Amino acid sequence: MNHPAQSSRSLIAKPELAPVDHSRRRMLAIGGTALTAGLVGAGPAMAQKESPAFQPHSGQAGKDVVWVPTPDSLVKRMLQLGGVKSDDFVIDLGAGDGKIVIAAAKDFGARGLGIEYNPDMVALAQQKARAAGVSDRANFEKADIFESDFSKADVITMYLLPNLNLRLRPTLMKLKPGTRLVTHAFDMGGWTADETSQSGGSTAYLWLVPANVSGKWQLSYPQGSSSINVPFEVTRQRFQVPEGRVQLGETETSLRDAKVIGDMVRFAFTGTDGVARTFNGRVNGGKIEGEVFDGQRRQRFNAERQGNAPAIEVGD
Structure with missing residues (x-):
């Protein structure tokens, strides 16, 4: 049986092998090794070019919110506020x-700490702090704001959605009196801002964490040549607004124009001499000390807490 393929292959003559050039072979081997080493050495640099530095974009999704940068003009105003x-x-x-x-x-x-959930953002913020020459005073950490401790803050800033502000509100209300809270764009629901400011078409809100003046007090103040010592009670404090009454012998009268501003408290009432007095004092634990103004003179007053302090109302 005839096998054309075999016949054809058998007709092809084997070429003569050329003499081996060992020196050329060594040169090729050396060159190949150098080329391989060069490619290996260039690997990280090439990979670096293929992976550009992280650059956030407005609207970028985050854990609880999308990222939208605060305008520079409002950043300055928030810190001023x-x-x-x-x-x-x-x-x-x-x-x-x-x-x-x-x-x-x-x-x-100032010194500052930024709490951010996105590790890429944290790295970027650290890089920017180094570039600005403030990495010794501006630090950043990857953390969940709902699991973080803010108790050392003098000022807290935030640009969060309203529902997140409300989730944080009970925690913020427990901070030391006078802590300043500043938000971009969104408020705190029933907790009315102490000041509102606008810059560059954006809004910022300021709150001062109020001292707790709820409960019973013994108030001492001068009236003419006498010193008056009377009980007064803050029957309710809703956020920074207290309500209460003063017992003037057989007469009871309500507090008016009452407000807690950080660790300061202000209230007024009319005495049994017919004089309306305004009290401005600083709250320090179970004591209030300050000035009372009767329309003519400013004199000292003080008050001491009687019993425990009921909690501040923070609903709605």
């Missing part, structure tokens, strides 16, 4: 690229 000073510690909740904490350190001389 918070009364940031060089001895303050600022905490920014949801710090993003770190611009608020960096501005607090660079422009106001």
Whole structure:
């Protein structure tokens, strides 16, 4: 049986092998090794070019919110509204690229901490702080704001959604009296802001964490040549607004124009001499000390708490 394939293959003559050039072979081997080493050495650099540095974009999804940067003009105004000073510690909740904490350190001389859930954002904020020369005063950490401790803050800034503000509100209300809270765009529901400011078409809100003046007090103040000692009670304090009454012998009268501003409290009432007096004092634990003004003179007054302090109402 004829096998054309075999016949054809058998007709092809085997070519003669050329003499081996061992020196050329060594050169090729050396060249190949160098080329391989060069490619290996270039690997990280090439990979670096293929993976550009993280760059956030407005609207980028986050854990609880999308990231939208606060305008620079409002950053400055928020820090002004918070009364940031060089001895303050600022905490920014949801710090993003770190611009608020960096501005607090660079422009106001403060120390700051940015709490951010996205590790890429944290790294970017740290890089920006180094570039601004404030990495010794502006720090950032990857953390959940609902599991973080804000108790060391003098000023807290945030740009969160209303529902997140409300979730944080009970925690914020427990901070030391006088802690300044500043938000971008969104309020705190029934907790009315102490001041509202606008800049560049955006809104910022300020709250001062109020001292708790709820409960019973013994009030002492001068009236003519006498010293009056009477009980008064703050029957209800809703956020920074107290309501109460003063017992003037057989006469009972309500507090008016009452407000707690951080660790300061203000109230007024009309005495049995027919004089309306305004009290402005500082709350320090179970004591209030300050000035009473009767329309002519400013004199000292004090009050001491009697019993425990009921909780501040923080609903709605």
